[in-house]
Amino acid sequence: MQTTVAYTPKHNPVNYFKNKEGAAIVRCIVRTIQANKDYLGSVDGEIGDGDHGVNMNKGFTMAGERLEDGHTFSEACRVVAQALMEDIGGSMGPLYGSFFKALWRHSKSLENISAENYGTMLQAATEAVMEIGGAKVGDKSLIDTLVPAYQAFQCALADKADFTQALQRSTAAAEAGKESTRALVAKIGRSARLGERSRGVLDAGAVSSFLILQALHGGIAASLQD
Amino acid sequence: MQTTVAYTPKHNPVNYFKNKEGAAIVRCIVRTIQANKDYLGSVDGEIGDGDHGVNMNKGFTMAGERLEDGHTFSEACRVVAQALMEDIGGSMGPLYGSFFKALWRHSKSLENISAENYGTMLQAATEAVMEIGGAKVGDKSLIDTLVPAYQAFQCALADKADFTQALQRSTAAAEAGKESTRALVAKIGRSARLGERSRGVLDAGAVSSFLILQALHGGIAASLQD
């Protein structure tokens, strides 16, 4: 069963969060992955090799141990990227490593991270995953979660939504994207060879990326300043 | 479950059978072993390695295929001995091989096999098994069946019993000997290392030798001439 780690949302319809106070947001992601270790494993077991929960838990736990309270949001993202890329490997090392590295790279010089900044970061991070992994929307992968998530976020801003609303719409789109993988035939990764046999179940990476975005967005929403 | 292969006893209180008509007796032994393949396997499985039924079935079936109707009883015993010794091996090759070889050697020059002849043959055959295997009564082996069987046969003759009666008393003693192995701790063969753990179950070889004697004696009784 999927587990949601609680966070305390503040009702602040404001438009930035302080980079230097953002380590807690990344910790929330770590806890989410840890809490969903078995669930992710069982989703991966359906049409993959069953290790997605173990892999993710190992990487994020290692990152969690290296996180310091003094880290900025950007630095915390970099810690995650390094743990995944240098110590975990697998598919998730390069994929989520690139994701968090891009979040770091596109925020490291910012003191405050605005909704517009975050929109750019999320797009860059998604594109980094596509660049290294080569997956497109519809391939049944984490891309099916990430692409709608960043697009929904940017549309929301274009519709003059505030940061909180945009995060909510992005999370909802991520969830819909995740759910969309159920109907898809895998075209990438380990399950790509299953053809029709891969239809009917969720993609493990689509699930984990939804959980990450949910925690990330919840954490940001709780940190918004005015 | 133990299976008894039917034979048709004739009521002839006579004291010899014709060597040259004895191949059928040996065939009866073959069928008995075949019918008890699974039973012998499960007895051996308790404290051995479970292959006694397979081993015995293979050896006696091979012998059965080589038996010719023209064979004398002695020749048929020799066929069994050769199949076991030269084609089967295991423990049963030497043990039952020696047994049937002794039956052959001590009957091959006889035209008619009398009760006295048979008493000598059975003792020699039992001693040949003891010679090659080194087992004594009480070691939990086929010897616990064979020794009481030949002794009971000879005692019966000493008591002036006829051939048929002596065969019956011998078979009964064999059965009691077989049953005695249940209470014994194995001192020889594969199960000898179990110590107390070998107590409480029958010995596979004691069972198969009882089945052989039962078939042999039944077959002889049915063949007795006057």
Add this chain to the structure above:
Amino acid sequence: MQRIINNPDDVVNEMLDGFAATHADLVARVPNNHRVLKYKQSPVPGKVGVITGGGSGHEPAFIGYIGENMLDAVAVGEIFSSPTAKSFTDAIKAADSGRGVAVLYGNYSGDNMNVKMAKIDADDDGIAVKSVVANDDVVSAPKSEPHKRRGVAGEIFMWKIGGARAALGGSLDEVIASAQKAIDHTRSVGIGLSSCTIPAVGKPNFFIKPGTMEFGIGHHGEPGLAITELKTADEMASLALEHILPDLPFAPGCEVAILVSGLGATPVNELYVFFRKVAEILQSQNINIHKSYVGNYFSSLDMMGVTLTLMKLDDELKQLLDIKCNAVALKQF
């Protein structure tokens, strides 16, 4: 889970400790990365380096093919999970004598990505790196999509051939060309009779019903082409060849090398029973067997099953296959 392990998360590290201690005559560790092992004599002066890497759980692959005239270094991942880009980079560095390094690995998305990243890093360090991606598993994708096929036990032939070419003084391009030719001439198929369990997961992630088998199963238990009733060894051998022979194709009159590998829990005698029929069928089709390898060469944890691999030989491949080698799991005099 009936296993001989301690903390499941430590299996790979403890296995490497035990392996390095057992084979200290052939294998050495590298500084600052306990997930890379190298041939004790590597980098061999003047020789192109040959490396691979992959997830653990396939032992003796990949580390067992480290040694003289085979692999110079191996990057080691978690169970069924690609090594890090950093480990691939460190393996490349451990193997480079200045003539460049050939990375001969299997077609899995994690490995593809990590090798890609490692190549960029090695490039930054001025090491010439080229790679060959094994894709010998015939049933993992149609012949028209070879780039989607998995690499399986055929990788051993690729390493043997690439390693031999390097040992003979081949340039990086020559090593790559020979290794590529080896894998292009190689086809494999797997049959699973039981599932396998990643120790840290603790339970199998799929199940093969007794009385059935999975034809075309992957090296990590990836589902195969079909689930059928359990066949006899002879039927399995025919079925495997029915998929392998037409794919290359292997035509009458050609010469092959054969590799039959158990998947971890397969009794060795059954591998020979299976091989017997393979040889019989090939003989009947006038395909000549030059050399055969039968044993546990490339496994999948505790899976019961078998893989069959054929490499079609030409003069070059034959010469390279026959060259002496001294690796932990493959020794030829």
Add this chain to the structure above:
Amino acid sequence: MQRIINNPDDVVNEMLDGFAATHADLVARVPNNHRVLKYKQSPVPGKVGVITGGGSGHEPAFIGYIGENMLDAVAVGEIFSSPTAKSFTDAIKAADSGRGVAVLYGNYSGDNMNVKMAKIDADDDGIAVKSVVANDDVVSAPKSEPHKRRGVAGEIFMWKIGGARAALGGSLDEVIASAQKAIDHTRSVGIGLSSCTIPAVGKPNFFIKPGTMEFGIGHHGEPGLAITELKTADEMASLALEHILPDLPFAPGCEVAILVSGLGATPVNELYVFFRKVAEILQSQNINIHKSYVGNYFSSLDMMGVTLTLMKLDDELKQLLDIKCNAVALKQF
């Protein structure tokens, strides 16, 4: 029963066909007995012959140890059943170059009887035959009754040492003396985590409850010393050494060779995890490891489990152990 076989009664013959075909460079059949295999070059002129024999199901034992400087011939029995006396006799004949033959076999009642009969036959043929009976399994009988102990994986050391002595030109008495010394210096123990199934029987004849293990199990699934809860690899290694070390004893300062073998269904990586702790404990007790062998060297059909064997070395045993050999399952340069 999930197995790769045809008719269960044919497993041994078909396995031998496959084996002989695979290893035709090393192994040959003998005339008129398809249950004997010999080293292609045997009888080696001027060399004492070294043979063994035993039931099948232990592959690569026994046939895998045929080769240069090891076994000249092997008599092959049914699964878990001694070869015939005739096969032992034929193996003796195939190995004899005129200097006599050493029969180095394991202590099982079937083998004892068949070897006894074969010796008589060989004697009739004027071949000098002597034998050594391996009894390395420490928990199979108390130290005071060594003649009751089973021979298990330690037989490999006995063959290696006897084979090397013969290769160096030793007389029959010298070969027997070295082989006897090898086995006298060797102790083994087995741990079973699952049962095994004889194909022709079709079901296991014992059962090991998940979560438990059988300490001291025999190579045919003979019950061991105790059934305990399933321990960690490290605990298994300690427990095994607690029984092995005091028995010889192996004292601080001594030097040993180690053999860790899987029982047929044991993933190779777990053998290294187990070995790691064995090495660590020996190091802590100041016992020096000269050489280690880790792999599937002596199996028990599809049993999951491990055996640990230690041989205490002196100068002679060390020299003989290190000598080059080229057998199917043991190759040393």
